[in-house]
Amino acid sequence: MGQVTGSHLSVSIALSNLTQVFVVFLAGVLLYACSYPVTMHSPQGERLTGKYRYGGEGRGLIQVTGTQGETLLGRFIKVDRTTFVNDYEKAFGRGAIDWDGPDLSNAGHVFLGLFGTSYVAAEAAIAEKFTPRGEKRLAVITGPLFYWTAFLESDRRTSMQCYLIGSAYTGKGIGRCKGDEGREYSVEF
DSSP states (O other), X not given: OOOOOHHHHHHHHHHHHHHHHXXXXXXXXXXXXXXXXXEEEOTTOOEEEEEEEEEETTEEEEEEEOTTSOEEEEEEEEEOHHHHHHHHHHHHOTTSEEEESOOOTTSSOSXXXXXXXXXXXXXXXXXXXXXXXXXXXXXXXXXXXXXXXXEEEETTSOEEEEEEEEETTTXXXXXXXXXXXXXXXXXXX
């Protein structure tokens, strides 16, 4: 075996550094590609943006940038519809959300009729949402639905409780959050 000369060693180090840069770049791309946008609007027309990432088993992470530039971060977890409705109405009042269809949140798998020609029961939720101008509108989401709750907190100790409803048909969702100061936001994801 021959000796490693200075030029071979520098080429080897350069390739090693290039490989490390590529691995870091690829990890960043994959992390960014696995997150999805979240937009929030308040009745006053305030807009917050963020992202969420589903982690499997009904759990995930959500991150939102607040009005003062703080980052609110938290976990969301899957809950059944009855728990979701009770908590949602405690936070926003009776009549803030309406339902139609059977509760499928505990039916096993949300893609019940994906294969074959079986009938799939569907459910729908209707909730208030705020437009960028602060107007109230109704948002409707259908499909087998999944229900998440999340608690977000910033490094400045501001916090908000969120209630999110997603559709297994579209992958889109709606929801509502309430900050520790009482400010409310509608959510679209």
